[in-house]
Amino acid sequence: MGSPPPKLNVLELFCGIGGMHWALTESGVEFEVKAAVDINTVTNSIYRTNFPKLNLLQREIKSLTTEEFVKLQADVILMSPPCQPFTRVGLKKDIEDDRTNAFIATLRLIETCHRQAHVISYILVENVKGFEESSTRDVLIETLNKCDYVYQEFLLTPLQFSIPNSRLRYYCIAKHKSEGNNFIFAHQPEVMLGIPSAAQPTLLSKHSYIDIENLTSNLTGQEMTAALDSDERIAPLAQYLLPNSTDYILSSEAMEYYQGLDIRKPSSRNSCCFTKRYGRFHVGSGSCLSTGSHLEDGREEVRFFTPDEISNLMCFPQLKFPENISRRQRYSALGNSLNVYVVANLIRLMVSK
Template identity: 40%
Template sequence: MMAPLRVLELYSGIGGMHCGLNESGIPGEVVAAVDVNTTANEVYKFNFPTTPLWPKSIEGITLKELDALCFDMILMSPPCQPFTRIGLQGDISDPRAKSFLYILDILPRLQKTPSYILLENVKGFESSEAREALISTLQKCGYTYQEFLLSPTCLGIPNSRLRYFLIAKLQNEPFSFQTTSQILDEFPSSISVGPDCTGTDYCLGGDSQATMDQNLSSHPCGTNALPDKTLLYKLETAEELKRKQIQNNDSSVHMLKDFLEENIEMSDYFLPPKSLLRYALILDIVKPTSRRSTCFTKGYGHYVEGTGSVLQTATDVEIDSVYKTLDSLTEEKKLEKLSSLKMRYFTPREIANLHGFPADFGFPGKTSIKQQYRLLGNSLNVHMVSNLITILLQSH
């Protein structure tokens, strides 16, 4: 039996990496978690009260302090803002990338080179100067590595959250699969993944799900893609609607109802009238029986546009019958029609479920709903981390 790994968790947030380590079943102890976000740290301490939490900047940690930890693994999710596609893309010139560059500077100087590294970031990181610096440092330190662009849909989870991942290990311990310089958009075919993977070739056939998530409408569906009388309600293209239909018909993905809370006060989460009227045409609407939802961001529940799907709870009302008459209605009647769908936000617990956080994961009582949405929007998918840790520790 292997000795427990000593794990350093950088940019620890609310503990998604820690949860992934626990789920993987790999014996390990987080010897230090580091983050500067006060609210996130409160949530982390609430869930992992015995883990040493360092509420300080990474640049403020000395080489001596890091050497004293004698860690075997680094788990990290550096700030994504320098690399996100909708941001300024400042890359390494962005002040928020400073701490990551510090890690790359200090890694070759550690007395004990950690055996394993797992990094997560947004799509866009793979084409950044920061990524080039990372790869250069890993090669200098004697690591082999594999990069991925993966979405939880590959594990049968009905939520699109395409992210960049990198796993690396020292060259004296080979991977259990053939690595490649290409960025993989699926788990290695020789690897058994779980807990939600169906065990089929879902992750491996045709166009991978990650590719589908990456490209909302990457190619035309053709003239026969949709029946002539299909109603394109809202501001959707035929390609977008076709993509959603394909996802909803994929039985290898769970239905959203498997992740929903029971006995909640739904009225607390209904979209307010102003939001219904203003954003009706751009809402991404799903039902409990849907097998898809869009990526939830930190603005969910506060902003509407592009922050995540909303749930239609009046499942006996046909959405087409509501939308096809909106243009001809008065504002009052329009609101009445839209309200009949009983659309609500997903609760923080439901988003946590989709992210793979365990049932006993919670928030301190003083954490507001808005803060919970923000923290979850900045977090990652626990199941993805768990599977990648398992792959990282496997060997021939």
Template identity: 40%
Template structure:
């Protein structure tokens, strides 16, 4: 069976990449997003896909039905369910489009499969409860997950909520009432970052002096590291909690340099100078794409700035995790 897929909140096309990764028969019939910069990147990589720059609330059930799609892949806005978003849940206007979609789900008679991704915290929300009740009402069976890319062999932390749902009576996956924190099969230990690190990186990726003053807050990675922190849309703009930094130096030499730096006043010029030889830098957008399991052929248009790249990646999905979930969702 060749599946016809509607990709909502399509962003830069992480879901599209994940579908391609499965090698299952099907096509993205339409992709929908209101972010024009993300749409430029999506169109650059998938020029033949019908990309709609639309507010999802402007899509009528009749219009969706005309697409003859049987699958919805989506990653609704996560800010209403995060600390920075003040946990406003259903009272946040950014949930309106998803709540609208939930409200019309019973009118989308051709939809048989759904995959939804969101931030950790969604599982505790009122919106999640509304979504689950609607799935049951429409005859879907579903499974919820909280998964990190490291569980599928990717050296990156990006814990996210996922829900897969189907009306297929022959679905062989045995659902459980609890939220699963692992997939049914086991995966290899995460590979080392050496496999994704680029050579001869431009100096523009070096951490600037004003940020080196806060170097004690950095999460540091090396070529032999088998882990890295989640890159957020604020990466390269803020220091703490936005993603890891990288150095070619060994952990031993880095420890020595930090020990020397900390003999001075933290944040002082002497402190910064003691760390400069480490050439601590940001991961490049290309390296972050690899950490998020995008294919080698995926690229950003030249007109997209580095800051825009990080913002778009911070809002995207891990392709490997999604593709593994899709394989489960469509198994007979």
């Protein structure tokens, strides 16, 4: 990994169910989360179940003051702000969407700390594909430049790490110039579509890194699906599935959408991105799985992936849900989260010297 940093004090914003915290754990970097902040009561209850002793603040992120910020003595800010202003199924109001306010307020806070000589050494931002073309992204980059950071933007999918899920996401890693004027690879002004070869030795070995051509193509297209299913470098879905999931079989009413469903088999080596709408909207919210049986009309019997299976595909090592969290809430919380393994590798890449 190169030379690891000393123990890092981390502030986790828009913490959701704790994807960034799990990624820190998986990264092998020594850290302490000084505080995690989110306003969502459901995801906070999931976070608290998994990290009961952590300083979890249920409050508006934009209410954080400079004094509070400095008192936490954070070296690292990890954040996954709301994606709805940029998602393809949303209104794409971008910076005009009120849900960007907390993120913009955080950037202003970083700028204030910079003026007061309180240095945040590292910043990592995750969001949906499309963020890289937004005005909100422009404010992020303007802030990083103004506050003396070097940074690199990426579009990455778990498929590149041999994980059979096409959750293509935007990432930006930033390092203050007091920590060095570059990463362990040469900075590129454009968004990178892969991990540069010079940085690949830093990657974790649990999953092999692979190059995938036409990464940003329509991953649900038949040609791309066939190409991915024939790529034996990607693990089959069977490795992520659990037994006894008969209560997740689609109802006869749901099967009316059969022609529009993205149906995979345990041998498949890809699945569509699971969104917070999964389990309620049958088309465009994530893949379904063939049970291997057929209905009387000859169609395949299909079921939803369970929340635990989606958790496996997102590389949560042992995510626990409170018993009072419904199936719908579990799907929604996972749909708003991130792939732990991808972020763990970006954390390693960000802090390596």
